[in-house]
Amino acid sequence: MLHAAHKADTSSTNDVHNDFVHQNFLLSAQQYNGMLRAATDISRYPRTINARGEVISTDIGEWTVGFWPGCLWYEYEYFKTENWKAVAEKWTRSLEKAQYNTTTHDLGFMMYCSFGNAYRLTGNKAYRDVLIKSAESLITRFNPKVGAIKSWDSFKSWDGHSVYNFPVIIDNMMNLELLFFASKVTGNPKYKNIAIKHAETTLKNHLRPDYSAYHVVNYDPQTGKVLSRETKQGFADNSAWSRGQAWAIYSFTVAYRETHKKEFLNAAIKTAYYFLNEKNLPADKIPYWDFNVNQSGFNPRWSYDPSKYKTVPRDASAAAVASSAFLELCTFTGSNDRSRLFGAAKEMLETLSTKTYRADVGTNGFFILKHSVGSLPNGVEIDVPLIYADYYYLEALLRYQKLTSPVKF
Numbered sequence: 001m002l003h004a005a006h007k008a009d010t011s012s013t014n015d016v017h018n019d020f021v022h023q024n025f026l027l028s029a030q031q032y033n034g035m036l037r038a039a040t041d042i043s044r045y046p047r048t049i050n051a052r053g054e055v056i057s058t059d060i061g062e063w064t065v066g067f068w069p070g071c072l073w074y075e076y077e078y079f080k081t082e083n084w085k086a087v088a089e090k091w092t093r094s095l096e097k098a099q100y101n102t103t104t105h106d107l108g109f110m111m112y113c114s115f116g117n118a119y120r121l122t123g124n125k126a127y128r129d130v131l132i133k134s135a136e137s138l139i140t141r142f143n144p145k146v147g148a149i150k151s152w153d154s155f156k157s158w159d160g161h162s163v164y165n166f167p168v169i170i171d172n173m174m175n176l177e178l179l180f181f182a183s184k185v186t187g188n189p190k191y192k193n194i195a196i197k198h199a200e201t202t203l204k205n206h207l208r209p210d211y212s213a214y215h216v217v218n219y220d221p222q223t224g225k226v227l228s229r230e231t232k233q234g235f236a237d238n239s240a241w242s243r244g245q246a247w248a249i250y251s252f253t254v255a256y257r258e259t260h261k262k263e264f265l266n267a268a269i270k271t272a273y274y275f276l277n278e279k280n281l282p283a284d285k286i287p288y289w290d291f292n293v294n295q296s297g298f299n300p301r302w303s304y305d306p307s308k309y310k311t312v313p314r315d316a317s318a319a320a321v322a323s324s325a326f327l328e329l330c331t332f333t334g335s336n337d338r339s340r341l342f343g344a345a346k347e348m349l350e351t352l353s354t355k356t357y358r359a360d361v362g363t364n365g366f367f368i369l370k371h372s373v374g375s376l377p378n379g380v381e382i383d384v385p386l387i388y389a390d391y392y393y394l395e396a397l398l399r400y401q402k403l404t405s406p407v408k409f
């Protein structure tokens with residue numbers, strides 16, 4: 001039933017004032033109509049593909065579960081048709097019980113990308129209530145001594161010996177938007193205060209003098225002391241993992257939007273310029289999976305065999321996150337920064353929308369973008385589509401459309 005209803009659902013009540021955005025949404029809708037036909041089990045969330053090109057989906061516990069419903073909400077936001085709304089609602093509701101999950105720091109990704117968009121686009125208070133409970137669950141992981149929300153329950157260094165029990169990863173900043181939201185709708189500042197504290201602690205301990213980001217900072221939960229700075233998904237402990245850098249840009253931009261604290265704006269701009277000025281950023285602005293792969297002075301502690309890679313894999317997901325971030329950040333800056341950031345985002349979106357990165361309809365497991373990397377050191381999801389690359393790409397297209405619209409939204 002769903003199938004027939006969705007077959008030709010690329011009609012739109014949206015004024016087509018941006019042909020670039022429109023063509024990309026038309027293609028994305030065709031891909032996702034295919035995904036909807038294939039993904040019939042709503043307890044399994046599309047994430048990537050295997051070597052045979054088949055979709056790999058996950059259960060409700062994974063950090064990526066909110067992106068597929070989120071992508072459907074972006075289709076609805078663009079096309080404004082009831083069919084997209086119906087499938088977005090169905091997939092969002094399927095995540096309801098994740099609101100009680102206190103074993104993960106990823107509730108912002110999981111719930112704000114799904115229920116957050118649902119509430120924003122429908123105003124349905126039931127979605128808001130799920131978000132508040134999710135925020136409540138997330139703050140159970142906050143430790144006032146550290147001034148941060150715990151990421152993983154434990155972290156084993158690549159040396160195989162050192163184990164830490166209060167790791168915080170740069171990605172965790174992305175979960176704060178849920179907390180800012182919860183304070184706004186409840187009037188209770190406790191969520192926001194935790195978000196601000198976490199952002200301040202991250203600002204102090206996760207950024208290097210050149211504004212590249214460490215991936216993992218391990219804390220002593222009793223004293224709050226930094227015990228080590230390492231990586232799990234990057235090339236080396238002292239390297240700049242591309243998606244981590246993109247998370248930093250995006251999340252400090254959000255922190256500034258929500259607080260107007262200048263130090264967060266400064267961090268967002270400086271981390272953005274680290275990304276754009278990195279000498280290893282390829283000319284097409286789609287970064288290698290880590291900015292420092294194979295460079296002297298950067299020594300992986302995991303077993304790395306460069307001969308396995310003819311070229312260093314790119315990470316389209318990092319480009320998608322960064323371009324979406326630049327399109328928000330550029331609205332908070334002076335005109336020079338604005339045109340640099342907007343121009344970079346436009347270029348990245350244009351590159352992502354070429355045949356090199358954007359899949360032909362019916363291929364790529366029905367994901368939109370190709371060539372992302374989940375975790376190369378762990379040997380998983382290398383040069384594949386990833387649902388979060390799609391999510392931030394669609395978000396960036398919508399942001400781009402709003403900024404280029406002759407009609408102010």
Ligand code: GLY
Nearest residue numbers: 063171233243374
């Ligand atoms: N933990 C989120 C990521 O892999 O970027």
